[in-house]
Amino acid sequence: MTGPAAAGDTGVDPLDAAQERRVRAVLALGGVPQSDLPDGVQQVRLRLLERAASGREAPRDVSAWAAVVASNLAMDWHRAKRRQERLGERLASLRQLEHPSGEDSSVLSLAVTRGLDELPAAQRQVVVLRFYADLPVRDIAGELGIPEGTVKSRLHSAVRALRARLHEDEVV
Numbered sequence: 001m002t003g004p005a006a007a008g009d010t011g012v013d014p015l016d017a018a019q020e021r022r023v024r025a026v027l028a029l030g031g032v033p034q035s036d037l038p039d040g041v042q043q044v045r046l047r048l049l050e051r052a053a054s055g056r057e058a059p060r061d062v063s064a065w066a067a068v069v070a071s072n073l074a075m076d077w078h079r080a081k082r083r084q085e086r087l088g089e090r091l092a093s094l095r096q097l098e099h100p101s102g103e104d105s106s107v108l109s110l111a112v113t114r115g116l117d118e119l120p121a122a123q124r125q126v127v128v129l130r131f132y133a134d135l136p137v138r139d140i141a142g143e144l145g146i147p148e149g150t151v152k153s154r155l156h157s158a159v160r161a162l163r164a165r166l167h168e169d170e171v172v
Contacts, residue, residue, distance in 0.1 A: 014048040019063045023070045030074025044069050115165035123158035126151050
């Protein structure tokens with residue numbers, strides 16, 4: 001079969017070589033780094049396959065459609081990068097805050113810090129945003145691009161793990 005195959009065909013690439021090159025070019029011109037280009041091309045393929053699987057007919061000009069999708073993906077990549085940078089800046093500024101003085105608070109602070117370090121990154125992230133940055137669950141979900149229920153679940157698991165750690169260390 002020449003040209004792009006019908007997206008519903010199995011084992012056949014929905015993008016031909018020329019369309020793939022165009023998608024790569026649009027992504028690169030959009031500022032997506034070389035290391036992320038293969039993922040971007042795969043996303044375009046996936047969206048073309050999803051379109052076919054949903055019963056919608058194939059775009060009249062697959063090449064033009066793929067270029068528009070690639071352009072949108074490049075914008076999404078930049079938004080995600082900015083969101084991660086802002087989050088990193090917030091976390092860095094929170095780590096610079098001074099700890100309260102006094103032996104009891106130092107022991108507790110040290111135990112909490114150790115407990116936070118032992119948490120999985122996703123749980124540590126929501127704990128810091130909730131309790132150190134004082135963000136509401138809704139804002140955390142928006143900042144991280146995850147559902148509110150996921151934020152609540154991660155917070156619950158993290159707090160339970162921290163509580164167990166503090167009891168284990170006989171701090172509380």
